[in-house]
Amino acid sequence: MNKRLNINQIGLNIFPCLLCGTAESGRHGICPACEHALPRNASACQRCALPIPQSSHTRVCGQCLDSPPHYHQALAPYIYAAPIDALITGLKFRRQLHCARLLGSLLARHLQENLRQYPECIVPVPLHPSRLRERGYNQALELARPLAQALGIRLEKTLAQRVRHTRPQTELKLTSRAANLRQAFRVHRSPCYRHVAIVDDVITSGHTANALACEFRRQGVEKVEIWAIARAVCRAK
Ligand SMILES: [Zn+2]
Ligand SMILES: [Zn+2]
Structure with missing residues (x-):
């Protein structure tokens, strides 16, 4: 046999x-x-997950103090660096969907250890339909599936939609990224959630998650948090 x-x-x-x-x-x-x-994001801003010096007397970075994001907190257990970046780009650009199970279970374990209160649902950052057709799958949804299963939280695949086809954030200067995402998302009003978690693969400038969080807040969701496998070390200017 x-x-x-x-x-x-x-x-x-x-x-x-x-x-x-x-x-x-x-x-x-x-x-x-x-x-x-793996490069752990051991000392991070409680609000946006940006790495901050361990010696820092505050747990919130200067940028979040100056201009707090629409989301309540962001959790990203790793820094976007070798070797975890290869697993993430494999999932995102090379159809290595088996990486989603690994990354999802690493993120689930971090959340189980660090979350005091679970959200009512998990929402993957949506792709615009034309990009979804091009790629064939949404990496954030692939990451959210094992996460929802491991944590026993409802997965909302269609609650949020990307209604405007934006240029990839990586092609833009940091200063143009927030403007690029203006009115990019729409959130359906129907289920009255009070606490939602948005899932993405990487938090880069934080503008994508913030634009979607803004829509949820506009629909009356009181608490929005962001979960990602890794945080890129870049500061918006
Ligand atoms: Zn090994
Ligand atoms: Zn911050």
Whole structure:
């Protein structure tokens, strides 16, 4: 009988680590050594998850103090750097959908350890229909699926829509990013949620999450939080 079939039947994982490819992977798809070496976002702004010095006497960054975002808090367990960036770009641009299960379970564990109160639903940042057709899937939805399952929270796939086709944020200067997203999203009014979590793969400038959070707040949602696997270290000017 086929050996792999036998092992799958009893639920063991003998696939190689997604990062080093040599050792046996653990429960999450990477080996314990690689997991230990991931760039943790250990000291972050409580509001936007931007890394701040451990010595900082406040837990909120200067930018959030000056101009607080529409969301209540952002959680991103890793810094967008090697080697986790390769897993994220693999998921986003190279159809490596198996990375979503790994990244989703790493994020779920971080949330289980750090969240005091769960939201009523999880909303992946939507893609514009034309970009969805081009890519064939939404990486934020692929990340949100295992997350919703692990945490037992309702997944709202169509509550938010991207109604304006915007230029990719990465093509723009930081100063133009907020303007690029003006009226980019629409949120349906129907279910009266009070607490919602928006899921994205990476928080870069934070403008995308903030634009969507703004729409939820306009629809009367009291508390919006942002969950992402990683936070890019860039400051909006
Ligand atoms: Zn490894
Ligand atoms: Zn901040």
